[in-house]
Amino acid sequence: MLIRITAVICALATLSACGSDDTPPPQSATTPTPVAAAPFKVGVTTSDAALPPAPQLPTDTQVCSTVEASNSYVRQPSGALGPEADNGTTSAILNPDQQRIQAALDACGAAVDAEVGATIAAADAAAAASQTAAAVPNVNIAGASAQQLAQPQYRASKFAVRLSVSSTGAGNAFITGPLTLPSGVTLWVDTGVTVYATRDVMAYAPNAAGPYCANTAVSSTKAGSSGNCLPLIGGNYLVNSAIVGGGSIDSRAASEIVSSNPLYPLMRVDLTCTNTYAAYAAGKQATTGTSCDNGGTFVDTAASSRHMTWWDLAWLGNMIENGTSGVGSQSNFRMMVFSYAKNLTLYGITLNNSANFHVVPSGVDGLTVWGVKVQTPSLSASANPAGNGNPNYLGMLPSIDTAKNTDAFDPGSAAKAVVQALTTGNGKTSSAGKIAFDGYLKNAVFAYNYLSTGDDDISPKGSNNPSPAGSGLFGIDGNRNVATDRKYGFVIAHNHIYAGHGISIGSETNAGVTxxxxxxxxxxxxxxxxxxxxxxxxxxxxxxxxxxxxxxxxxxxxxxxxxxxxxKALPNPTxxxxxxxxxxxxxxxxxxxxxxxxxxxxxxxxxGIAHAQxxxxxxxxxxxxxxxxxxxxxxxxxxxxxxxxxxxxxxxxxxxxxxxxxxxxxxxxxxxxxxxxxxxxxxxxxxxxxxxxxxxxxx
Incomplete structure (x- = not known):
């Protein structure tokens, strides 16, 4: 009876007397209270809708050719190359793999260009023509976007050169001098493979008449520069190029520098030098006591001290000579330098022990650095008695303190817009037509990387502005031409960063970063x-x-x-x-x-110079x-x-x-x-x- 009576009372009373969908019930102890969202948990995100799709390794059917490691070269458990592998004085011993790797890259680059070069050029020309017709002020002609050129019709059926372990023995390493990455080609360093940089300075010295590589000062008034040396891997005017794989690349910057040319001047750890550049240019050997012209003291033809390492030069130039004269630096090779590209990818690769910056990409639309590991110095930097095990010239063992200027990634804008034929390898260019590059750094992603260096880990640099003077545009602008497969045009996300100077914008910010x-x-x-x-x-x-x-x-x-x-001194004191x-x-x-x-x-x-805050x-x-x-x-x-x-x-x-x-x-x-x-x-x-x-x- 109680239920029926209650129902009648509610039927006769107003709705508010018994409650309704429009009237909340009285608060009680059982009413839930709002719960604040849990704080974001860093380091566990595995997918991100704001990013473009993750890169993928090539398939076996997409490989132009496979280059196997020689059984003479085996990576030690420390990561170092055995000391017996490249002890010698000839390029055949010091740099055995450069020619065959480059030949494979060149052949693949030529095949890629023959298959899709004309298609890329036509698409770029059409896009450039429409941009010219639009006559947008203060915007350089960009041609086809990286996003457009990423479509399948602009990629060759075979585009990868795979470096693999030996199929007949224990070989799992390569020793090479500088390589040129062609447009459209992927260098695939397979899991278990290590590519070591040659210790032969002659491989990095592009000019017999100077400026010279491996010094701290080419004259009393001009400091050394990394631009004096070829990078270990370089490439300009690229579309759809990449370096990928589960293997590693080691520049061996803690190893003793040697030369296949006995007349080329090198500094020793006692600061003497083996020759002078003046005598080298004349094909002669300077006499003992002659003043060095590479940052050393004097020539000593009888000295037994070992040659300096690349990191020795960096320490001497930056920490000693620069502090004394203000002009010291070092002419050390960089691991990778790329200028003007559309779709440049580094994926899964491990990079160790660069002599200077690891990767310097400039003027790239579509830069992807994903799942890359950079550790410098690594264990291999202090494990090899052929030079790596030696302390530096002041007696310090390799550490993050002695690995100067080893930035992991220094992305930036390029100096100007260019129209240039694609590079097909070894200095050759495409005959299919020219491509427009506007010089901006756009659509850059650094994701899921592990970075530990002796300097900046990721350092965006707005050092160049390719726009016309006074345009008000920025050298790096993450909102410029953002591709539709991502939310942002410049992202640094989901990375683990250890030693180094972290995410460090600058110091070159003169063209602006936004x-x-x-x-x-x-x-x-x-x-x-x-x-x-x-x-x-x-x-x-x-x-x-x-x-x-x-x-x-x-x-x-x-x-x-x-x-x-x-x-730093002002370019113009006023x-x-x-x-x-x-x-x-x-x-x-x-x-x-x-x-x-x-x-x-x-x-x-x-x-002095008056200015506002x-x-x-x-x-x-x-x-x-x-x-x-x-x-x-x-x-x-x-x-x-x-x-x-x-x-x-x-x-x-x-x-x-x-x-x-x-x-x-x-x-x-x-x-x-x-x-x-x-x-x-x-x-x-x-x-x-x-x-x-x-x-x-x-x-």
């Missing part, structure tokens, strides 16, 4: 983690850089934003180039361990340190907006620091980014995390 997305990255033991650097010798605007969901552990400098990177960093967003950053933070704009000056404009949101008392913050000339920040950041009239919002020392860590899976051991056989191995998930 619209870069940096998210879901971890930094473990990095000297610097997030950095923007420039100075008034370079200048430039850096804006709309967005950092999000970042874990930083045991970094000397977690955040570094400074326009005072160096005291005309500085002012750095301007603004609209920088730093959000959801979790800092573990003691560290420093540097947030600086450009100070006004009324004496150029403040740093930055927003920091949910930036939390586990131990805020161990974070040392330096701020000046900055307009900062703070929200949920526990770093010691304060307004300062004396330092021209203005705050919107306040920092609090006692904030809860409940909203901090989850770093429990962010820190992992560096992957790979024979390799380990420079920060040390830890229990999985430990902090």
């Amino acid at each position: 619209n870069i997305q940096v998210y879901d990255n971890s930094f473990d033991g990095a000297e610097s983690a997030l950095r923007i650097k420039s100075d008034w010798a370079r200048g430039g605007t850096v804006t709309n850089i967005n950092y999000n969901n970042i874990c930083i552990r045991n970094s000397d400098n977690a955040l570094v934003f400074t326009p005072y990177y160096s005291t 005309s500085p180039l002012y750095p301007n960093f603004h609209d920088i967003s730093v959000s959801n950053v979790h800092i573990i361990g003691s560290t420093a933070v540097q947030l600086q704009g450009f100070q006004a000056n009324t004496g 150029i403040p740093l404009g930055m927003t920091l949101t949910n930036v939390l340190a586990d131990s805020p008392d161990t974070v040392a913050v330096s701020t000046s000339d900055a307009n900062l907006t703070l929200s949920n920040v526990n770093l010691p950041i304060f307004a300062s009239t004396a330092n021209n620091v203005t705050l919107n919002g306040v920092a609090s020392r006692s904030l809860s860590m409940a909203t901090a980014v989850d770093c429990s899976a962010a820190y992992v051991d560096f992957p790979g056989i024979g390799e380990s995390s420079p920060a040390g191995q830890t229990w999985p998930g430990s902090q």
Whole structure:
């Protein structure tokens, strides 16, 4: 009866008396309360809809040719090449594989060009014609986009040269001098294979009459330059080229430099030299006591000291000579240099021990660096008694401190727009027609990489602006011509970064850098983690850089934003180039361990060269340190907006620091980014995390 009575009462009463779909029931102890979303977990993302599809290895049917390793060359468990492999004085011993690898690349490049070169040229010409007709001001002709040229009709049926282990023995290594990557060709370094750079300086010396390679100064007034040396792998004017595979490339920069030409000048660890460039150019040997002209002291024809390594030259040029004279540097070869390309991919490859920067891509539309491991120095740098096991000329063993200028990736814009025939290999170009390259760096992705170096890990550089003067366009602009298969035009995401200077924009920012997305990255033991650097010798605007969901552990400098990177001399003493960093967003950053933070704009000056203040404009949101008392913050000339920040950041009239919002020392860590899976051991056989191995998930 109770149920029936209740129903009658509700039928006679108003709906509000018994409740309805329009009237919420009274609150009770069982009513659920809103639950805040869990903090983002760094380091576990395996797919990302904002990125283009992941690269793939070629299939067996897409291989032009396979080059097998000689059984004479076997990688040791340390990763080093056996010392007996290339002890000699002739190029046949020192550089045995360059010619046969290059021949395979050239043949593949010629076949690719014959199959699709004309099709690419026609598509590019049609696109360029429409762009000319549009007459868009201040925009260089780009021709066909990388996205268009990635379609199957622009790729040859066979396009890969595969370097493989020996099928008849234990051989798994190659020794080679500089290689030219042709347009449309993929160099596939197979799993288990290591490509070693030759120690023969003659392979990298492009000019018999200078400027010369392997020195710290080619004269008393001109410093050494990496441009004096050929890169180990280079390529210009490329469409759909790549370097892929589960193997590795090792430049052996801690090995003793040798020469197949006894007259070529080399420096020794005692700072004497074997000859002078003047005598070498004349085909002669200088007498003992003659002053060196390569950065050394004097010629000693009877000395028994070993020759320097590439990293010896880097230390001498940068840390010693540059500090004394201000002009020292080093003429060291880079591992890879590419200029002007559409669709350039590095995938799965491991790179070790470059003598200078590892990869320098300039003016590329469609740059993909995915699943790449860079570890310099690796274990192999101190394992080989043929030079690698020796300490440097000051007695220091190979370390991140002695591996100077070993940046992992230095992507940038190119100096100008060009129209050029595609490279088919070994200096040859396509006859099918010319391709337009506008010189911008566009559609760049750095994803799922593991990086540990002695210098910058990823360093976007707006050093060149191919636009007409005064156009107001940026050298690097992540919003320029964004392909439809991705959300952003410049992304650095899902990477694990160890030793080095982290993600470091600059120092060449004179042409401007804008619209870069940096998210879901971890930094473990990095000297610097997030950095923007420039100075008034370079200048430039850096804006709309967005950092999000970042874990930083045991970094000397977690955040570094400074326009005072160096005291480099001004190009024109009365005309500085002012750095301007603004609209920088730093959000959801979790800092573990003691560290420093540097947030600086450009100070006004009324004496000397008068100029107004150029403040740093930055927003920091949910930036939390586990131990805020161990974070040392330096701020000046900055307009900062703070929200949920526990770093010691304060307004300062004396330092021209203005705050919107306040920092609090006692904030809860409940909203901090989850770093429990962010820190992992560096992957790979024979390799380990420079920060040390830890229990999985430990902090």
